[in-house]
Each structure stands twice: as C-alpha cells, then as structure tokens.
Amino acid sequence: MIKALRDAGVPLAEVATAAPDRAAELLDHHRERVAAARRAEDLAAEQARRVLTDLDTEVAVEHRSAPPQPYAGVLVEMSADDDAREWNDDEPANQAFGALWQALAAAGNQPTGDFWSTIRSARNPEQVQLVLSWPVAREPDPGFAVPGHRVEVGTLPAREEIVASWTFDGSDPAEGAMHPAAIALVEEVERRDLDLNLGLLRQLGITDETGTPTGIELAYGLTNPAD
Numbered sequence: 001m002i003k004a005l006r007d008a009g010v011p012l013a014e015v016a017t018a019a020p021d022r023a024a025e026l027l028d029h030h031r032e033r034v035a036a037a038r039r040a041e042d043l044a045a046e047q048a049r050r051v052l053t054d055l056d057t058e059v060a061v062e063h064r065s066a067p068p069q070p071y072a073g074v075l076v077e078m079s080a081d082d083d084a085r086e087w088n089d090d091e092p093a094n095q096a097f098g099a100l101w102q103a104l105a106a107a108g109n110q111p112t113g114d115f116w117s118t119i120r121s122a123r124n125p126e127q128v129q130l131v132l133s134w135p136v137a138r139e140p141d142p143g144f145a146v147p148g149h150r151v152e153v154g155t156l157p158a159r160e161e162i163v164a165s166w167t168f169d170g171s172d173p174a175e176g177a178m179h180p181a182a183i184a185l186v187e188e189v190e191r192r193d194l195d196l197n198l199g200l201l202r203q204l205g206i207t208d209e210t211g212t213p214t215g216i217e218l219a220y221g222l223t224n225p226a227d
Contacts (some may be wrong), residue, residue, distance in 0.1 A: 009034065050174035059184035060165045064219070069156040072109075072140050073133035074100050074149040079126065093117070096132050096149060103146040109136050116204040116219075160222040162188050167206075167215040185218045194222075 001023050005015045010030045018026050074096045097115055104110055111134035118131045131152055140153045166181040189196050200223065206215040 005030075047174055047176075051177045054174055054177060054180045055183065057180045059180050061184050061188050062163050062165075064161050064163045066156070066159050066161060068158050070136050070139045071133045071154060071156060072100060072104055072136055072144065073131045073152045074146055075152060076130045076132060077124070077127045078130065079128075093130065093132055096146075097134070099146050099149060100132065100134055103144070104134060104136060104140070107140060107144060109138060109140055111135060112137050114205050114207055116202045118199070118202050120199050161219040162192075162222065163220075164188070164218045165206075165215065166217070168213065179218075181216060181218050185220055189220060197223075 001018070001020060002015055005018065005023060005027060006012065008027055008030065010018075010026060014026060014030070076093055076096055101111060113135045116133050116135075118133070120129050120131065133152075139155055140151075144153060145151055162185060164181040164185040166179070185201075186196065200221040202219045202221075204217040204219060205213055206217060208214050
C-alpha cells in the first residue's frame with residue numbers, strides 16, 4: 001500500500017498516517033489536488049503566452065499637436081490599490097459618463113467628440129481620483145452641475161502630445177498585465193528621457209459613427225514642446 005501511494009506521488013507525511021481502509025480516499029484526494037495544480041499551471045502558462053504576445057504587438061505612436069479644447073468632467077474617487085478597475089470600463093465610471101452626457105445635452109452643450117479620462121492623486125493618499133471628461137464646444141456656465149457628482153470644467157490648452165493608439169481586434173490584452181499601448185507610450189517617454197507624470201496622461205475612447213467603442217488612445221502631454 002505504501003509503495004503504491006508513493007509511486008502515485010502521495011506525500012510521505014500523508015502516507016505515514018494512512019490506514020488501509022482510507023488508502024483509496026487518500027489517493028483520490030491527492031489526485032484532485034494534482035489536477036487542480038495542473039489547471040492552475042495551464043492557466044498561468046496561457047496567461048504568460050498572452051503577455052509575451054502583447055509585448056511583441058506593434059502599437060502606433062505619434063507626436064500630435066492639439067488645439068485648445070473646452071471640456072466638462074466629473075470626479076470619481078477609487079482605491080489606489082484597486083488594479084482590477086479600468087479607467088472607463090467600470091460601472092460607476094460608465095454611469096458617471098452617462099450622467100454627464102445627459103446634463104450637457106440638457107444644457108444645450110452636447111459633447112463634440114470622444115470621451116477621455118485622467119488619473120490624479122486624491123486628497124486621501126489611499127485613493128486616486130479619476131476625471132471623466134467630455135469635450136464640448138464651449139466651457140459650461142459656472143452653475144453647471146451633475147446631480148450626485150462633483151464637476152470640473154475648463155479648457156485644455158494648446159498642447160503637444162505623444163499618442164499611442166490601440167484598435168480593438170476582438171481579443172483583449174492579457175488580464176492583469178500592462179496594456180500594449182501603455183507599454184509603447186512608456187517606452188517612448190523613456191526614449192525621450194522624460195520623467196513619467198501620470199497627471200499628464202489621458203486615456204481617450206475611440207468610437208465609430210454609431211458610438212460603438214473601436215479602440216483607445218493614450219495621450220501624454222509634453223510640458224516642454226521641444227521634447
């Protein structure tokens with residue numbers, strides 16, 4: 001019995017406590033544990049393969065000049081440790097974008113293009129703040145409000161940006177890994193010997209004429225246009 005269990009890979013410490021009438025039960029438990037570990041290894045290997053594929057993915061990066069752009073945004077605070085929440089793919093963020101759109105439309109200042117989001121430090125050091133914004137034709141009036149939300153309005157100044165573009169192709173980047181567009185953008189920032197400042201980074205949603213998302217852009221503002 002001992003040899004059979006050891007040949008099957010049952011740990012010696014477990015074999016030493018096995019009674020003859022529990023040997024089969026012990027073997028079944030060990031096999032379930034082995035099968036679970038194999039499934040975990042297979043998933044990890046598949047994840048690693050997707051990460052390596054993403055690292056080899058070509059992402060278009062360009063230098064772009066942008067004119068001044070009025071905008072209206074709402075502020076959403078979230079845990080700084082919450083890596084599972086995407087900037088604009090989480091239900092609270094989607095609801096905030098929708099509420100802002102409706103308020104702008106009701107004010108006769110409907111958005112003029114695709115949305116963007118920016119991440120910044122919050123007053124609470126354990127949180128970060130998302131600014132979820134729509135571009136508009138003119139800055140909203142000082143009294144503009146969105147029920148249930150803190151509002152920010154202003155105008156992005158004329159600026160130079162490094163932009164990395166990603167078009168959806170039916171397959172998502174590896175979960176938990178750095179997005180290929182972010183990798184390309186960071187590499188370009190490092191190539192230019194710039195210090196990365198997340199406050200200068202915007203994530204833009206790209207949509208088609210029906211409003212269906214077709215991709216994203218990551219735009220990094222250059223504090224010195226000569227960069």
